[in-house]
Amino acid sequence: MLKLPSLGELDQGLRIRVYLCTSPTDMRKGFDTLAVLVRDTLGGDPLSGHLFLFVGRRRDRLKILYWDGDGYALWYKRLEQGTFRMPVTKDGATHVELKASELAMLLEGIDLRSIRRRKRFRRPA
Numbered sequence: 001m002l003k004l005p006s007l008g009e010l011d012q013g014l015r016i017r018v019y020l021c022t023s024p025t026d027m028r029k030g031f032d033t034l035a036v037l038v039r040d041t042l043g044g045d046p047l048s049g050h051l052f053l054f055v056g057r058r059r060d061r062l063k064i065l066y067w068d069g070d071g072y073a074l075w076y077k078r079l080e081q082g083t084f085r086m087p088v089t090k091d092g093a094t095h096v097e098l099k100a101s102e103l104a105m106l107l108e109g110i111d112l113r114s115i116r117r118r119k120r121f122r123r124p125a
């Protein structure tokens with residue numbers, strides 16, 4: 001029987017964690033300044049290999065900073081139309097952790113605030 005992986009299984013298979021900075025970030029910032037933001041504002045380790053996401057004030061630009069083993073790597077996306085829809089966060093939270101599937105939805109333009117999981121049958125353990 002063919003069994004396709006669920007979103008949960010895909011998310012658990014990824015060892016890398018994804019952190020989204022909740023406050024708008026100046027998109028002129030480069031590798032070193034973003035690494036300082038990770039350490040001082042988010043309380044994370046920029047050398048951990050995890051992904052750290054930063055979104056501009058207009059929410060049409062996104063940068064991802066990560067350590068690639070021998071140096072920082074920066075991924076940058078600018079939308080020609082539309083904006084990135086940020087997930088709901090708790091007041092005062094400096095960052096939110098995303099699952100790999102949520103990152104994919106964010107990059108594809110899916111509004112994370114309107115995503116709802118439908119009730120499914122779960123077999124008792």
